[in-house]
Amino acid sequence: MSPISEVIVNKQTKNNPIWIMRQAGRYLPEFREIRKNNPDFIKLCLNQNLSTEITLQPLKRFELDAAIIFSDILMVPYGLNQKVEFKKNFGPSLGDLNLSKISELTEEDFVKKINQVYEAIKLVSSNQLVKNKDTIGFVGAPWTLLVYMINKHSPKLKLANNFFSDELLINEILKILDKFIKIHIKNQIDSGAKIIQIFDSWAGLLNKDKLDKYVYDPTLSLVEFTKSLNVPVICFPRGIKDYKKYSEYVKPDAICIDYEVDPVQIKKEIKIPIQGGMDPKILLTDKENLKKEAKKYLDIFKDHPYIFNLGHGVLPETDPNMMDYLVKMVKDY
Ligand code: CP3
Numbered sequence: 001m002s003p004i005s006e007v008i009v010n011k012q013t014k015n016n017p018i019w020i021m022r023q024a025g026r027y028l029p030e031f032r033e034i035r036k037n038n039p040d041f042i043k044l045c046l047n048q049n050l051s052t053e054i055t056l057q058p059l060k061r062f063e064l065d066a067a068i069i070f071s072d073i074l075m076v077p078y079g080l081n082q083k084v085e086f087k088k089n090f091g092p093s094l095g096d097l098n099l100s101k102i103s104e105l106t107e108e109d110f111v112k113k114i115n116q117v118y119e120a121i122k123l124v125s126s127n128q129l130v131k132n133k134d135t136i137g138f139v140g141a142p143w144t145l146l147v148y149m150i151n152k153h154s155p156k157l158k159l160a161n162n163f164f165s166d167e168l169l170i171n172e173i174l175k176i177l178d179k180f181i182k183i184h185i186k187n188q189i190d191s192g193a194k195i196i197q198i199f200d201s202w203a204g205l206l207n208k209d210k211l212d213k214y215v216y217d218p219t220l221s222l223v224e225f226t227k228s229l230n231v232p233v234i235c236f237p238r239g240i241k242d243y244k245k246y247s248e249y250v251k252p253d254a255i256c257i258d259y260e261v262d263p264v265q266i267k268k269e270i271k272i273p274i275q276g277g278m279d280p281k282i283l284l285t286d287k288e289n290l291k292k293e294a295k296k297y298l299d300i301f302k303d304h305p306y307i308f309n310l311g312h313g314v315l316p317e318t319d320p321n322m323m324d325y326l327v328k329m330v331k332d333y
Contacts, residue, residue: 003065004134004195004307007273008232008254011305016298018330019066019136020323021236021256021276022313023058028320030057041086042078045071048119052127055120059129061320062327066134066195067124069188071117073140073199076184077149079114080105080176094152099169102176107183114184118191125192137193139184141200141237142177142218149173159205174218182225189231196226197234197256204239215240216249223252234275238312244269259311263300273305280310283318287325294326298333 001009003017025031031054038044045051054070074092078084080102083095111118125135140148147155150163150170164170185196203215219235226233236256237246247255247270257266259279266274282293297308308330314323 002132002134002194005232007305007307008195008234011273013301013304013306015065016308016330016333017065018308018327019064019068020058020309020314021068023062023064023068024054024070025314026316027314027318027323028057028061041072042075042084045075046114046116048116048123051116051120052123055124056127056129058323059133062324063331064133064327066136067130068136068138068197069117069121069124069193071120071138073138073145073201074148075114075117076140076145076177076180079110079184080180081109081113082149091154092148094148096152097149097169097173099172103172105180107180110180110183111187118187121188121191121193125194134194135192136195136197137185137188137191138197138199139181139222141198141203141215141222141235142174142181143206143214144200144202145177145181146170146173146214147202147205155202155205174214178218178221181222185222185226186229189226189229193231195232195234197236198222198252200235200237200240202239203237204241208241211240216246219250223250227253236276247272254305254307256309257311261311263297267300267304273307274301275307276309277311278309280312280315280318283310283322283326284315287322290322290326291329294329295333298330 003015006012006014007017034050051070055067058064059067074084082097085093087093124130206214223233232253234254234256235250235252238258240246243266254273254275256275257277263277277297278293282290
């Protein structure tokens with residue numbers, strides 16, 4: 001069994017498994033080289049040969065235990081025919097929502113529109129570099145996708161006051177998302193994904209009274225679906241205050257924590273395998289400090305099933321040598 005599955009399924013940490021969110025991305029010069037000639041990000045995600053190459057880039061450099069497929073959570077709104085663009089120094093920018101158009105969409109249309117993602121997963125999974133490692137597929141949680149679909153770009157610190165004004169529309173979109181995210185999960189698994197991670201990057205924007213309806217219930221539906229396909233699922237509800245309650249309610253196989261979570265406290269509260277935690281900004285400091293901080297997490301979780309990762313994606317300004325140092329340090333721990 002691969003080291004990450006060993007942690008999640010057998011609850012044993014062997015060989016200090018490690019992978020990094022956004023491990024394929026802008027901090028790597030070989031990625032920037034490809035990106036320079038491919039200004040359309042969505043088109044790049046839909047070029048199965050290039051997205052396979054990008055997915056494998058970090059595995060050629062570092063002894064990571066998983067490949068995470070080079071794609072984006074916004075491929076789902078794109079597959080639902082909402083316009084999605086990525087603007088330099090701005091991030092994602094989505095077009096208007098046309099509910100009647102989305103409601104008419106069939107599974108076949110959706111799969112056809114983003115099929116190259118699944119082709120890339122097949123290519124990655126069968127590559128020698130991924131032997132004895134996991135291919136991780138992923139989706140955005142319904143709440144985070146709803147935020148993008150309605151807000152049309154990344155929210156800054158809070159939601160617009162009128163965000164919840166059209167409840168009928170919101171309920172309709174949540175229903176559609178539940179259906180199509182499941183289709184996306186199933187197709188990734190059928191193509192070779194061995195683990196699914198659910199990113200709920202904007203879970204922290206909600207008040208307690210709205211968590212049941214927008215975070216807990218819709219995510220539980222996806223977790224149960226993924227488990228029914230016999231594939232483990234990791235959840236990352238970034239910024240949520242009560243990780244314990246989340247874990248008990250949503251019941252993922254493993255939980256990924258953000259860098260604001262106190263690792264000592266969470267270890268006491270949570271029984272399931274834990275992933276991540278270290279602040280990505282630590283990689284912008286020096287090796288001595290990096291070693292100290294990484295060791296802190298490894299020490300705390302030495303008797304708890306743990307997968308090393310960061311508390312959010314690796315930052316574009318990270319020096320690949322620092323990543324190299326981190327991976328070696330974790331493996332030699
Ligand atoms: O290596 C990996 O982790 C796999 C690929 C991956 C990407 N996006 C590629 C990407 C994954 C898992 C994601 C998830 C994603 N996308 C999330 C959830 C995780 C998180 O960061 O909170 C979110 C919210 C998005 C939406 C998104 N995509 C934003 C906000 C942006 C722009 C800002 C940014 O961080 O770059 C993207 C673009 C994006 N997705 C890039 C990459 C490598 C950068 C594209 C570029 O080259 O300009």
